[in-house]
Amino acid sequence: MAARAVTSPEMASADPTLERRVASTPSSDPQTRAESLATAARALRAAEYVCILTGAGTSAESGIPTFRDALTGVWSRYSAHELATPDAFARHPQVVWQWYASRRATVRAAQPNAAHRALVALAERVSHCTLVTQNVDDLHQRAGSRDVVALHGSVMHARCSAGCAGRIALADEAIAEIPRCEMCTAALRPDVVWFGEALPTAAFESARAAAVACDVFVSVGTSNVVEPAASLPWLAASHGSTVILVNQSMSGQRRGPSILPIEGPAAVLLPQLVQAAFANKRPRARGVAPE
Numbered sequence: 001m002a003a004r005a006v007t008s009p010e011m012a013s014a015d016p017t018l019e020r021r022v023a024s025t026p027s028s029d030p031q032t033r034a035e036s037l038a039t040a041a042r043a044l045r046a047a048e049y050v051c052i053l054t055g056a057g058t059s060a061e062s063g064i065p066t067f068r069d070a071l072t073g074v075w076s077r078y079s080a081h082e083l084a085t086p087d088a089f090a091r092h093p094q095v096v097w098q099w100y101a102s103r104r105a106t107v108r109a110a111q112p113n114a115a116h117r118a119l120v121a122l123a124e125r126v127s128h129c130t131l132v133t134q135n136v137d138d139l140h141q142r143a144g145s146r147d148v149v150a151l152h153g154s155v156m157h158a159r160c161s162a163g164c165a166g167r168i169a170l171a172d173e174a175i176a177e178i179p180r181c182e183m184c185t186a187a188l189r190p191d192v193v194w195f196g197e198a199l200p201t202a203a204f205e206s207a208r209a210a211a212v213a214c215d216v217f218v219s220v221g222t223s224n225v226v227e228p229a230a231s232l233p234w235l236a237a238s239h240g241s242t243v244i245l246v247n248q249s250m251s252g253q254r255r256g257p258s259i260l261p262i263e264g265p266a267a268v269l270l271p272q273l274v275q276a277a278f279a280n281k282r283p284r285a286r287g288v289a290p291e
């Protein structure tokens, strides 16, 4: 692994003005943002191991509402926090199933945006890149990212609510009844991780290992509040990595000497970051065994 990149704004610049501005208040001021981007680009360029954690903000510019956005239309009298629970499905399975059906329709109609594509380009240019997502849409995969570590499952799939093995890809649907498990006839449920449920063990272990090992951790479009995913950036920081935070708003995000905030929309900032880091670097050949 490469030596840890020295990239925090405090350490990377001799300019005291930059240190004060970046370290104290994240800002959408274009000059400060350009300086943060340049510092982050240097960190990425020097990194051998990169771990990326994405959240709902990454897909926001594809037209998919974030988890914390208020629900709209017929769903406006509910809250996502209430619906995304085992208890809600036990009590009101039709309501919960229909909510996920409407979200699937939104995801199907959406297209990956420039943030998803920039992460594909990034993975092609660093030696070891792990893409971990909390998102339950399939936009990373449709953009071309491979080996995506999905922590919270997928709204595009269902599984048996009684625990039979396997998952089922859901086709376009206009169904009156909740589909049943072919093996035991229990209701199918969305293949997602609800509040109070354990994350898939192998996926979380991969994410943890990548966070511990990385030189640079990039958190994109997540509020970093839902555990255990929310602890991954700080786990990485505690193991010496530089943490780049790309978010529309830094409100509620942690600060610290190894944390580099870049405030603004992911679909604008990520392409700029990847371009600044790897302007002249060609992508690695895909799927070719080393000689």
Ligand code: BJW
Residues within 6 Å of the ligand: 054, 055, 056, 057, 058, 060, 061, 066, 067, 068, 069, 084, 134, 135, 136, 152, 192, 193, 194, 195, 196, 197, 198, 199, 220, 221, 222, 223, 224, 225, 226, 227, 228, 246, 247, 248, 249, 264, 265, 266, 267
């Ligand atoms: C932009 C942008 C743009 C907007 N560009 N940025 C420790 C302490 C306290 C609580 C807990 C704890 N450990 C566990 C808990 C409980 C709970 C939890 O964390 N609760 C919190 C509310 C505090 N965690 C759990 O219950 C987890 N389970 C667990 O720990 O189980 C233990 C266990 C072990 C063994 C056996 C049994 C149990 C499970 C968590 C599962 C989360 N699932 C969900 C729903 C998935 C299905 C669905 O979508 O319906 O996952 S919740 C929801 O939050 C969803 C998301 O993946 C996840 C994270 O949200 P995300 O991505 O951060 O989105 P938002 O909306 O919060 O933020 C969007 C961000 O984007 C914002 O910051 C914007 O500014 C930004 N943004 N536009 C850039 N254009």
